[in-house]
Amino acid sequence: MTGDDVDISGASFDTRLLEPGWLFLPTEPEPGAEGRDGHDFVEAAVRAGAAAVLARRAVSAPCVIEVADRPGAVMAAAAEITRWLRRRVQAQVSGRVVGVTGSVGKTSTKEFALAALGARWRTWGSPRSYNNDWGLPVTLMQAPDDVEALVFEMGMRGFGEIARLCELARPDVGIVTAVAEAHTERVGGLEGVARAKGELVEALPSGGLAVLNGDDARVAAMASRTVARTITYGSGPGVDVQVVDLRLDAGACASFTLHTPWGRADATLAVPGRHMVYNAAAAVAVAAALGADPSAAAAALATARPGAGRMTVSQLATGALLVDDAYNANPRSMRAALEALADLNAAHRVAVLGEMAELADADDHHRHIAAYAESLGITVIAVATPRYGLEVTPLDRVAEHPALADLGPGCAVLVKGSRMARLERVVEILRGR
Numbered sequence: 001m002t003g004d005d006v007d008i009s010g011a012s013f014d015t016r017l018l019e020p021g022w023l024f025l026p027t028e029p030e031p032g033a034e035g036r037d038g039h040d041f042v043e044a045a046v047r048a049g050a051a052a053v054l055a056r057r058a059v060s061a062p063c064v065i066e067v068a069d070r071p072g073a074v075m076a077a078a079a080e081i082t083r084w085l086r087r088r089v090q091a092q093v094s095g096r097v098v099g100v101t102g103s104v105g106k107t108s109t110k111e112f113a114l115a116a117l118g119a120r121w122r123t124w125g126s127p128r129s130y131n132n133d134w135g136l137p138v139t140l141m142q143a144p145d146d147v148e149a150l151v152f153e154m155g156m157r158g159f160g161e162i163a164r165l166c167e168l169a170r171p172d173v174g175i176v177t178a179v180a181e182a183h184t185e186r187v188g189g190l191e192g193v194a195r196a197k198g199e200l201v202e203a204l205p206s207g208g209l210a211v212l213n214g215d216d217a218r219v220a221a222m223a224s225r226t227v228a229r230t231i232t233y234g235s236g237p238g239v240d241v242q243v244v245d246l247r248l249d250a251g252a253c254a255s256f257t258l259h260t261p262w263g264r265a266d267a268t269l270a271v272p273g274r275h276m277v278y279n280a281a282a283a284v285a286v287a288a289a290l291g292a293d294p295s296a297a298a299a300a301l302a303t304a305r306p307g308a309g310r311m312t313v314s315q316l317a318t319g320a321l322l323v324d325d326a327y328n329a330n331p332r333s334m335r336a337a338l339e340a341l342a343d344l345n346a347a348h349r350v351a352v353l354g355e356m357a358e359l360a361d362a363d364d365h366h367r368h369i370a371a372y373a374e375s376l377g378i379t380v381i382a383v384a385t386p387r388y389g390l391e392v393t394p395l396d397r398v399a400e401h402p403a404l405a406d407l408g409p410g411c412a413v414l415v416k417g418s419r420m421a422r423l424e425r426v427v428e429i430l431r432g433r
Helices: 039-047 073-088 108-117 133-144 161-169 190-196 217-224 275-289 294-303 333-343 361-375 393-399 423-433
Strands: 052-055 064-068 095-102 124-125 149-153 173-176 209-213 227-234 241-248 254-261 265-272 310-315 323-324 348-353 379-383 411-416
Touching: 039 052, 052 073, 073 133, 073 161, 095 108, 095 124, 095 161, 108 124, 108 149, 108 275, 108 294, 124 133, 133 149, 133 161, 149 161, 161 190, 161 265, 173 265, 173 275, 190 217, 209 217, 209 275, 217 227, 227 275, 254 275, 254 294, 265 275, 265 294, 323 333, 323 423, 333 348, 348 361, 361 379, 379 393, 379 423, 393 423, 411 423
Parallel strands: 052 064, 095 149, 095 173, 124 149, 173 209, 209 227, 227 241, 323 411, 348 379, 348 411
Antiparallel strands: 241 254, 254 265, 310 323
């Protein structure tokens, strides 16, 4: 280490989000992949107030924690810090460390879990979608000293990734939301997705808890892959936490009742889409199983917001509703978003759709989505991809599309696609009209 000893109060790999007194972690692209080396941003991190930098090459900072000069060394050092921190907080979070994975609904389930657990404990969870080898360490490094419950979002793009995250987080509870068509190109189809997602329940201790979507056969089957106790949730018969009496308001936000082993609980969500109900049910199942009052946990769900780009509804200056779900997409989440759009109290509905990435049989999936939207009476604008079988609209010409010409009261627009589609630019343009 070079420089003076310093106190570090958090960490970030993004200089735009870094706060004074934090540790800066310079990320590196994967071998063979394009991307900037985070060491090039050390000067910006110091200007933002970084107290220290974890680095594998010579940099100028108040305090530099030096690691071996080889690829992956910074990530390995961040992982070692994470293991130390996890041991340090063990006594205060014992039994209340939650991992969340699934092909859809990870972030919303994480936010619902934070709200539900927060009815009883001081909670902390993954900011944004920090769900990988960089995001999980940063999540724990930013946790307050008095935290009593942790919720980690865990993503995967291949085998072994969730197992590696579990080795760092050591979850007591694992939530699996769904197995669906996401990253199927990387893992050989749905069975590969199930195998990869199941790494979470395999990592749970014998005294732990697996919370499984009982309406998804592949998820429910994961009960045989864990030594932990299992609880199921859903709307079907035989689940432990059952959704009943689901109702939608004019904004497609749900109210519903949960029948649980710990009693009945009523909930109302502030996020549109009936699919959100099941993510909320998983959160209440966790909180109640760990000892929170189910009614208090359910009532707290009304405070949860999944964040920008995830079913965020706003009103445009023209009076039209904009549903921003542009953060990511796969066929399951696309169908759910289209259904939420159809449930809105609107006379004219438009879906601005980008490509869904990393899918096996991609053309078939896109064409099925286009047909499903048509069946719901939704006009589709296909952005920068011919896969939907529709006329292609360039990203920079979306706002000129005739379907968006007369947006006013009674109109609703959904914007959704995978990250690579960059449809957040469409959201910005529509909000600026």
